[in-house]
Amino acid sequence: MALLNFFGAVRQVTGSCYLIESRDGARVLLECGMHQGRRQEEDRNRAPFPFDPASLDAVVVSHAHLDHTGLLPRLVASGYRGPIFATEACSELMELMLLDSAHIQEKDAEWESKWRVRQGKPPVKPLYTTKDTERTLGLRHPLPYGNAHEVAKGVQLTFHDAGHILGSAIVELDVQDHHLTRRLVFSGDLGNTCSPLMRAPTTLERADLVLLESTYGDRDHRNSSETLEELADILQQAHRDGGNVLIPAFAVGRTQDLIYYLGRFYQEGRLPQRAVFLDSPMAIRANAIYARYHQQFAQRNQAEIEARHIKRIEDWLPILRCTPTPEESMAINRVKSGAIIIAGSGMCNGGRIVHHFKHNLWRSDCHLVFPGFQAGGTTGRAIVDGAATVKVLHQRIAVKARVHTLGGFSAHAGQAQLLDWVSHFKHHPELYLVHGELEKSQVLQQVLRERLNWLANIPEPGEQIAL
Numbered sequence: 001m002a003l004l005n006f007f008g009a010v011r012q013v014t015g016s017c018y019l020i021e022s023r024d025g026a027r028v029l030l031e032c033g034m035h036q037g038r039r040q041e042e043d044r045n046r047a048p049f050p051f052d053p054a055s056l057d058a059v060v061v062s063h064a065h066l067d068h069t070g071l072l073p074r075l076v077a078s079g080y081r082g083p084i085f086a087t088e089a090c091s092e093l094m095e096l097m098l099l100d101s102a103h104i105q106e107k108d109a110e111w112e113s114k115w116r117v118r119q120g121k122p123p124v125k126p127l128y129t130t131k132d133t134e135r136t137l138g139l140r141h142p143l144p145y146g147n148a149h150e151v152a153k154g155v156q157l158t159f160h161d162a163g164h165i166l167g168s169a170i171v172e173l174d175v176q177d178h179h180l181t182r183r184l185v186f187s188g189d190l191g192n193t194c195s196p197l198m199r200a201p202t203t204l205e206r207a208d209l210v211l212l213e214s215t216y217g218d219r220d221h222r223n224s225s226e227t228l229e230e231l232a233d234i235l236q237q238a239h240r241d242g243g244n245v246l247i248p249a250f251a252v253g254r255t256q257d258l259i260y261y262l263g264r265f266y267q268e269g270r271l272p273q274r275a276v277f278l279d280s281p282m283a284i285r286a287n288a289i290y291a292r293y294h295q296q297f298a299q300r301n302q303a304e305i306e307a308r309h310i311k312r313i314e315d316w317l318p319i320l321r322c323t324p325t326p327e328e329s330m331a332i333n334r335v336k337s338g339a340i341i342i343a344g345s346g347m348c349n350g351g352r353i354v355h356h357f358k359h360n361l362w363r364s365d366c367h368l369v370f371p372g373f374q375a376g377g378t379t380g381r382a383i384v385d386g387a388a389t390v391k392v393l394h395q396r397i398a399v400k401a402r403v404h405t406l407g408g409f410s411a412h413a414g415q416a417q418l419l420d421w422v423s424h425f426k427h428h429p430e431l432y433l434v435h436g437e438l439e440k441s442q443v444l445q446q447v448l449r450e451r452l453n454w455l456a457n458i459p460e461p462g463e464q465i466a467l
């Protein structure tokens, strides 16, 4: 019979990786994500793959986030030569994200090698290079949503909209096993139904086995309209205080949502700031891809957008200023008041946001808004936890800015939305909870039993089951 191997994003949220082996010999890798977080996690990115990359027939990825795609260049450098299936928009975003990731890998290795050589140690190689990544991008095979396609002998793939970020997909795989066909549905990362641009995740009714993400299996998000009002209040207060507003944000997804919301405030005449700077080359490029695929946005907003003859997200917000070059970025330092500055990295461990910290964080008229979760060990988390000073760019800087955390802008489904999505399957398929920390998956497991009388499994890392 066909087999399913759980290699990654099992009892954790990064490193998504599953292998399907059919009885007819087809081998399909589902996801090839990077491990992210603490040092031990990231070291796992260098471990050998638990399968031979050259033996795979096809790779399928659900969306462009690095924890789902970030090891693809390493897979190719290790011998994989087959196609990489993704939705059309995901294929475009992958180029942006994987080239950026390769650049970071090369820079990190260069920096570390410099120090090692001084200590008489051999230099280190990057996890992968730009060249590996370019070869990887050449293997992309984009597919539209809703069309079945044979990706390997006896394995049919259909993507459905997951509503998480642009191009994100729920993966449906029909695996032929002699005369029997078994349907595996992988939820991917399911979107939050309150997302302003993305559609609600597609609901499906038939599957034999479902892999369900459980990132927020333990709780519901705050209502997004409350969060929106909270943001509006913060912007008014910042205007009265006279300083700038800093928003550390992720380039793909969160930033486009924020620009949409700020545009809505602008259109409603309640955005007091005079300028919004988008100070992230990657987010600027991601915007262009979002704009090209605006027909995939939620209908409600598409009507709103078309009614105003708007094709591009930034036209919705005329005071938006994109600053791709370092010179343009540095020019923002002269602006002491009345600006909103959106810059990466989202967790403030690097990127342009730390330069804006240097110029604003010590000012009591500055407001710092975190639109999402800050992981342990990051500069962002230290600030959220009330650090009086933080070290950025080799300097200690006082945190005098007013700090706010907004809870309702998650790009993931909350517990109730996960339950609702999975409840559309008829006849309770076999259910496995993945992509969640163990405690969160366990809470979801219990709620599934209590509310839907459904027994879900939490696989072990490396576990193999019959499909």
Ligand SMILES: [Zn+2]
Binding pocket: 063, 065, 164, 189
């Ligand atoms: Zn994601």
